[in-house]
Amino acid sequence: MSGRPAVVQDAAIALIAVTAVAAVAVLGDNYVVRLATTLFLYASLALSWNLIGGYAGYPSFATAAFFGLGAYANGVLQAAGLPFAVAWIGVAGIAAVCGALLGFCILHLRGHYFAIASLVVGDVLREIVNSWTSLTGGGMGMNLPLIAFSADMQARFFMGGFFGLALAAFLVARLIDRRPLGFTLRCIEQNDTAAAMLGADTRFAKSAAFTIACIFAGAAGAIYASWVSYIDPTDVFDVLYSVKPIIMALLGGIGTVTGPVIGAVVFLGLEELFWRNFLETHEGVLGLLVVLLVLFLPDGIHRLLTIGRHRTWRAAAS
Amino acid sequence: MLAQIFVNGLLLGALYSAIALGFSLVWGVLNIINILHGSLIVLGAYLAFFLNAWFGISPFAAAPVAAMVLFIPAFLLQLGVINRVLAKPVLITLTLTFGLNLMLNNAMLTVFRADYRKVVLDPPLGVLDIAGLAVPVDRLAAGAGAICLVALVWLLTRTTQIGRAIVAVRMDRDAAALMGIPVATVYALTFALAAAVAGAAGALLSAIFPISPVASAGYLGKAFVICVLGGLGSIPGVVAGGFGLGIIESYGALWLGPEHAGTVAFVLLLLLLLFRPNGLFGRKGFE
Numbered sequence: 046m047s048g049r050p051a052v053v054q055d056a057a058i059a060l061i062a063v064t065a066v067a068a069v070a071v072l073g074d075n076y077v078v079r080l081a082t083t084l085f086l087y088a089s090l091a092l093s094w095n096l097i098g099g100y101a102g103y104p105s106f107a108t109a110a111f112f113g114l115g116a117y118a119n120g121v122l123q124a125a126g127l128p129f130a131v132a133w134i135g136v137a138g139i140a141a142v143c144g145a146l147l148g149f150c151i152l153h154l155r156g157h158y159f160a161i162a163s164l165v166v167g168d169v170l171r172e173i174v175n176s177w178t179s180l181t182g183g184g185m186g187m188n189l190p191l192i193a194f195s196a197d198m199q200a201r202f203f204m205g206g207f208f209g210l211a212l213a214a215f216l217v218a219r220l221i222d223r224r225p226l227g228f229t230l231r232c233i234e235q236n237d238t239a240a241a242m243l244g245a246d247t248r249f250a251k252s253a254a255f256t257i258a259c260i261f262a263g264a265a266g267a268i269y270a271s272w273v274s275y276i277d278p279t280d281v282f283d284v285l286y287s288v289k290p291i292i293m294a295l296l297g298g299i300g301t302v303t304g305p306v307i308g309a310v311v312f313l314g315l316e317e318l319f320w321r322n323f324l325e326t327h328e329g330v331l332g333l334l335v336v337l338l339v340l341f342l343p344d345g346i347h348r349l350l351t352i353g354r355h356r357t358w359r360a361a362a363s
Numbered sequence: 364m365l366a367q368i369f370v371n372g373l374l375l376g377a378l379y380s381a382i383a384l385g386f387s388l389v390w391g392v393l394n395i396i397n398i399l400h401g402s403l404i405v406l407g408a409y410l411a412f413f414l415n416a417w418f419g420i421s422p423f424a425a426a427p428v429a430a431m432v433l434f435i436p437a438f439l440l441q442l443g444v445i446n447r448v449l450a451k452p453v454l455i456t457l458t459l460t461f462g463l464n465l466m467l468n469n470a471m472l473t474v475f476r477a478d479y480r481k482v483v484l485d486p487p488l489g490v491l492d493i494a495g496l497a498v499p500v501d502r503l504a505a506g507a508g509a510i511c512l513v514a515l516v517w518l519l520t521r522t523t524q525i526g527r528a529i530v531a532v533r534m535d536r537d538a539a540a541l542m543g544i545p546v547a548t549v550y551a552l553t554f555a556l557a558a559a560v561a562g563a564a565g566a567l568l569s570a571i572f573p574i575s576p577v578a579s580a581g582y583l584g585k586a587f588v589i590c591v592l593g594g595l596g597s598i599p600g601v602v603a604g605g606f607g608l609g610i611i612e613s614y615g616a617l618w619l620g621p622e623h624a625g626t627v628a629f630v631l632l633l634l635l636l637l638f639r640p641n642g643l644f645g646r647k648g649f650e
Contacts, residue, residue, distance in 0.1 A: 104454040150637055156453045157396050161587055162636040165629050168584070172626040284580075291458060299454075325473055332465025339459045340447060 051223065055216055066208045070201045078200045082272070084313050085207035086265055090286070091293035091305035092214035093261030096254040098291060099299035100227060102234030103251065104160040106287040107147070110167035111140055111259045113282035115266025117174055120187045120276060129192060133267045140263025141256055148255040152248070155237065164287070171282035186277030189270055203272040210268065214261050215306065221254070222302050230254055234300065292335055298347025307346050368613045370496050376609025377506035378571075380513050380602045381564035382582055383589035385557030388516075391596035392533040392553045393449060398460040401583030402467045403433060403558050407565025408574040409475055415482050415569075422482050423508055426566040430559035437558030441551040449550065464579075471576040479573035505567045512563055516556070517598045529553050533596060581625070588632045 069081050090108055097105045115136045122132035151162040174181045181187055194202060221227045229250040232240035241247045270276045289312070290305075297308025315334060319327040342349075382404060389397045410432055411425035420428075440463070448455050488500035520526035531539040532549045540546050572578070585608065593604025608628060615627035 098454065102452065102454070104452075104457060154636060157390070157394075157457075158591075158636055160396070160453060160457055161591070162633065165584075165587075165633050165636075168629050169626070169633060172623075172629065176623070176626075288458075288461060291454070295454075295458065326469055329466045329469030329473075332462040332467075332469065335458060335462025335465065336444070339455055339462065340444070343448075343451065343455060 051219070055219065059212060059216070062208070062212055066205070070204060075197065075200055078204050080313065080317070082200070082204040082207050084309060085204065085211040086269065087289065087293060087313055088211040088306050088309040089207065089214045089261055089265045090290040091297070091309050092211065092218050093258040093265075094290040095294045095299060095301075095305045096218060096221065096230070097251070097258045099294050099301070099304070100221070100230035100234060101251055101254050102300075103152070103255070104156075104163075104291075105255070105258065106160055106164035106284070106291075107166050107259070108262045108290050109282055109284055109286035110163070110170050111144065111262035112266035112269070112286045113167065113170060113174070113278070114143060115140055115263030116270035116276045116281040117181055117187070117266075118263070119267035119270045120189050121180060123189055123271075124187075129190070129271050133264065133271075136267035137260050137264045141260045144256040144259025144263075145252060147259070148252045152251045152255060164284070167282050167284065167287065171278045174278045174282070181278075184278060186275055186280075189274045189276070191274055192271065203268065206268045206272075207265070210261065210264055215302070217257060217261075218302050218305075221257075226250055226253060231300070292331075292338070294345075295338055295343070296345055298345030301345075301347045304345055304347040311346065367496050368617050369610065370498060372610035372613035373606065374498070374502045374506045374609070375613060376606030377509045378564070378568060378605075379585060379589055379609050380605030381509035381560065381567065383586040383593075383601050383605055384513055384516060384564070384598070385560040386583075386586035387590045387593075387595060387598075387601045388529075388557045388560070389554055390590060392529055393445075393550055395445070395449065395456040395460065396453075397554075397557070398457065398464045398583065399467060400557075400561055400586055401579030401581070402464050402471065402576070403437075403561035404565040404568065404582045405471065405574065405576055405579045406467070407433065407562030408569040408572075409471070409565075410562065411566035411569040412480055412482055412574055421484070422566050422570040423504055425569075426508060426512070426563040429562035429566040433562035434555045434559040438551050438555035441554035442547070445554065446547055446550055468576055468579055475576060477575055477577055479575045481573045482569045484570060501570050505570050508567045509564065512560060512567075513598065513602060516560060519556075520598065525549075525552060529556075584625075585628065588628045588635075591632055591635050 066081070069077060073081065090112070094105065094108055097103050118136045118139045119129075119132050122135050123129060127135065147166060151159060151166075154162055175183055177183070178185075192199060192202065221230070229240065229245045229247065232243075232245055233247050233250060237247060266281060270281070293308035293312045294305045295308070296311055297306065298304030316327075316331075319330045323330050385403070386397060386400045389395060389400070407426075407429040410429040411420075411422040414420040414425040414428060415422060444463070445456075445459065448459055484501060488504065491498040491500055491503065518526075520530055528539070528544050528549050529552065531542065531544055532546055532553075536546055539549075568574075589601060589604035589608050591604075592607050593600035593602070608631075611631065612624045612627060616624040619627065
C-alpha cells in the first residue's frame with residue numbers, strides 16, 4: 046500500500062470507474078451495456094459473499110435466498126404502490142433485518158452444518174413464495190412495473206444502478222478490509238474459538254459481515270427484479286445465484302478486496318464463451334471449470350498476481 | 364386412516380434409509396458433503412430403467428448390477444480427484460463435489476433428457492390387503508430391498524476387515540494411519556461403497572417413482588434431512604432418520620396437503636439445525 050490516504054485512493058478508484066461506465070453508456074452498443082450490467086451484478090454478489098465466505102471463512106449458500114427475497118420484496122412493495130427508488134431502499138432495510146435475524150439463528154453453526162442451514166433457507170423461502178399465491182402470484186410469477194424510459198435508456202439506467210451497487214460493495218469491502226472488523230474476520234477464518242478466547246467479539250463480527258452481505262444480495266435482487274420486470278420463484282431462488290459468487294471469489298482470490306472483482310470479470314468472460322459455444326452443455330463445462338479451479342488454483346488469480354511482490358496476510362499465516 | 368398413513372410412512376422410510384445411507388457414510392468417514400449423491404441415485408435409477416427396457420430385467424434384480432457398475436468409477440474418482448482436497452476447508456470440498464455434480468447432471472440431462480420416465484412392471488404386482496390396510500406390493504418389495512441393502516452394509520462394517528478399517532478411519536483417522544491402515548485407499552473404498560449403495564437405492568426407487576435428472580436435488584435434500592435427523596456417523600442413526608422422515612412426511616402430507624410434504628422436510632431440517640445440530644441421537648464433537 047502506498048502512503049496516500051485511503052480516502053483519496055477511494056475517490057480516485059470511484060472517479061476512474063464512473064468515467065469508464067459513463068463511456069460505456071455513451072459509446073457502447075446494447076450488447077456491451079448488457080454485458081456490463083451482468084458484470085456489475087456479479088461483482089456485487091461476489092464482493093458481498095466474500096465478506097462472510099472469504100474473510101470469515103463461513104461457507105454461506107444464502108446468497109440466492111436473499112437475492113430472491115430482495116426481488117420479491119421489491120415486487121410486493123411496488124405492487125403496494127411505492128415508487129421503485131423507495132422500494133429498493135425498503136428492500137435493503139428488509140434484507141438487513143432478515144439477515145441479522147438469520148445470522149443470529151445460524152452463525153453459531155460451523156462447517157458443513159452452517160453451509161446446509163444457509164442453503165436450506167433459500168429452499169424454504171422458495172416454497173413459501175410458491176404457496177403464498179395471494180401475495181406473490183406463486184408459481185405464476187410476478188410482474189413488476191416498467192420504469193418509463195426508452196428501451197436504450199432503460200438498459201443504461203440499470204447498468205448505472207448495478208454499477209452503483211458494485212461500487213458501494215467494493216468500497217465497503219475496502220473499508221472493512223483495513224478496519225479492525227476485517228482483522229477480526231480474518232482471525233475467525235483462522236480459528237473461531239481461539240479468536241473468541243483472545244477477546245475478539247466474534248459474534249458481532251460474524252453478524253455484521255453476514256448482515257452486510259445479505260443487504261447487498263437483497264439489493265441486487267431488487268434491482269434485478271426491476272430490470273427484468275418479471276420474476277418467478279425458480280429463477281430468483283436458483284441455487285446458482287449462491288454458487289456463482291463463490292466460484293467468482295475463488296477464481297479471483299477469496300478474502301481479498303480485488304479478488305472478487307477480478308473473478309467476476311474472468312467468470313463473465315468464460316460464461317460468455319461457454320454460452321456461445323456449448324449451449325447444451327454449458328453447465329457441465331462450468332462444473333469442469335469449478336473442478337479444475339479447486340484442484341489447481343485454489344487461491345485464485347489474485348495470488349498469481351501477487352506472488353513475489355508481497356506476501357499477503359493469509360499467505361504469511363498459512 | 365391414521366394406521367394406513369403410518370404404514371405408508373414405514374414403506375417410504377425404508378427407502379429413505381437406503382437413500383441416505385451412502386451420503387451418511389461419506390459425510391461421517393470422509394467429512395465431506397457429497398453433492399453428487401443425488402445424481403448417483405438417479406444414475407442408478409436410469410441403469411435399472413434401461414436394463415428393464417432392453418432386457419426385461421426387473422428393477423429389483425437390477426439393483427446389484429447398478430451397484431457394481433457405479434463402484435469402480437466412484438473408487439477412481441475418489442482416489443484421483445476428491446482425495447486431493449480432503450484436508451482443505453469445507454468450502455473447497457463442497458465446491459468440488461458441486462462442480463462434479465454439475466458435470467454428471469448435465470451429462471445425464473444431455474443423454475437422457477429431462478422428461479420423466481417410468482419403469483412399468485409387467486405384470487403389475489398389485490396391492491396386498493393386510494388387516495384392512497392397503498400395502499402396494501411394489502413398494503413393499505422396494506422397501507424390503509432397501510432394508511436388505513442397509514443390513515448388508517451394516518454387516519459389512521461389523522464383520523469384514525474392510526468394514527472395520529472404514530469404522531476405524533471414521534473414529535480417528537490419525538490413529539488408524541498409525542495402526543497401518545492405508546487411509547487413502549479406505550477413503551476411496553468408502554466413497555465407492557457409498558456410490559454403489561446409492562446406485563442400488565436408485566434402482567429400487569425406479570420401481571416406484573418416475574425417473575429424471577431433475578429429481579437429483581430432491582434426493583440430496585432428503586439425505587441431508589435424514590442425516591441431521593438421525594445424527595451423523597452411524598448406520599442405526601440413518602435408519603432412525605429415514606423412518607422418522609418417512610413417517611413425518613406422510614402425516615405432514617395428510618394434514619398440510621401433499622404439495623407441502625417437501626417443505627415439511629426442509630422446515631424440520633432448519634429447526635433441527637437450530638436446536639439439535641448433532642441430531643436427535645447424535646453425539647457431540649462432529650463439526
